[in-house]
Amino acid sequence: xxxxxxxxMAAVLGGMGVGGGSLFMLWLxxxxxxxxxTAQGINLLFFLVSxxxxxxxxxxxxxxxxxxxxxxxxxxxAGALLGSLAAGIIDPAxxxxxxxxxxxxxxxxxxxRKT
Amino acid sequence: xxxxxxxxxxxxxxxxxLGAGFVNGFLGSGGGILLVFALGLAGIAPRERFAATIxxxxxxxxxxxxxxxxxxxxxxxxxxxLPALIGGCLGALFLDKISTALLKRIFGGLVLxxxxxxxxx
Numbered sequence: 001x002x003x004x005x006x007x008x009m010a011a012v013l014g015g016m017g018v019g020g021g022s023l024f025m026l027w028l029x030x031x032x033x034x035x036x037x038t039a040q041g042i043n044l045l046f047f048l049v050s051x052x053x054x055x056x057x058x059x060x061x062x063x064x065x066x067x068x069x070x071x072x073x074x075x076x077x078a079g080a081l082l083g084s085l086a087a088g089i090i091d092p093a094x095x096x097x098x099x100x101x102x103x104x105x106x107x108x109x110x111x112x113r114k115t
Numbered sequence: 116x117x118x119x120x121x122x123x124x125x126x127x128x129x130x131x132x133l134g135a136g137f138v139n140g141f142l143g144s145g146g147g148i149l150l151v152f153a154l155g156l157a158g159i160a161p162r163e164r165f166a167a168t169i170x171x172x173x174x175x176x177x178x179x180x181x182x183x184x185x186x187x188x189x190x191x192x193x194x195x196x197l198p199a200l201i202g203g204c205l206g207a208l209f210l211d212k213i214s215t216a217l218l219k220r221i222f223g224g225l226v227l228x229x230x231x232x233x234x235x236x
Contacts, residue, residue: 007198008205015206017151017165018218019225021144022232036236038188040143044180045192050203051173057207058166065159065167068128072150072171075132076139080175083140084182095141096233103148103230110223115216 003032007046014047015054021047117158124157132171139175143183145233147172148226161215165222166207 006027013020021043028039058064118124131153135146147168154164210218 003194004198007195008202011199011202012206012209013221013225014169015203016210016213016218016221017167017169017206018222019148019229022225022229026228026232034191038191041180041183041188042192042195043144044176045189046195046199047176048173048180049196049199050206051169051176053200053203054207055166055169055173057204058169058210061207061211062163062166064163064170066170069167069170072128072132072135072167073174075129076136076146076171076175077178079133079136079138079146080140080178081136082133083137083142085140086137087141090141092141095138096236099138099142099145100230100233103145103226103233105230106148106152107223107225107227107230111220111227112223113219 006031010046011050014050015057017054017058116156118156128153128157135171136175139172139179142233143179145229146175148229151222161218162210165210165218 007024010020010024010027013023024046025036025039025043028034028042029036032039034042118127131149135149135153137146138144138149139146150168150171151164154167155161159167213221
């Protein structure tokens with residue numbers, strides 16, 4: 001039951017587009033005892049389903065910049081190719097640390113900003 | 116903070132798209148976060164920002180799943196199919212019910228958690 005609710009919450013957050021994957025990963029790894037690799041795979045598949053369901057609804061309810069989205073998918077695909085190639089060459093720790101720093105800072109600023 | 120020049124805006128967006136894909140390809144996930152910030156800089160409205168990011172990351176994630184997803188125990192994933200479907204639909208419907216201020220804070224909190232999780236990894 002808790003498992004269902006945890007997954008449901010992750011899907012709701014993902015459906016809103018605000019994330020949730022990291023929370024789901026924590027659940028899968030620490031509460032379900034999964035290995036990181038497995039959890040990552042499950043998280044990925046999970047998002048494919050929840051995201052697709054959400055997107056169908058979003059597309060019907062709001063005006064999305066589809067031209068821009070298409071461009072970003074192209075750019076993203078190129079980037080993904082470069083990234084996976086680079087992963088075999090560059091030490092992942094450096095980018096991981098940089099990105100972790102950026103996320104923590106950006107996340108904190110966004111969460112605690114005065115509106 | 117928003118970028119006014121349309122050319123610079125486009126350049127930033129393309130760079131962000133490239134970067135988001137790169138991060139996903141390199142680390143496995145996280146690129147969508149970059150995208151949300153970039154779309155914000157480009158002046159896209161908050162709810163459209165989040166929805167558009169799903170639209171971009173979905174095919175990219177599908178690509179990842181195809182390339183790397185072969186060693187996943189599918190039986191475990193199958194158990195999550197129902198909450199994924201229900202939650203995804205609910206989330207899309209909730210987007211309009213939650214204030215943009217709260218949405219941004221939730222997003223910020225999740226980004227923070229992602230960052231801390233990455234530090235601890």
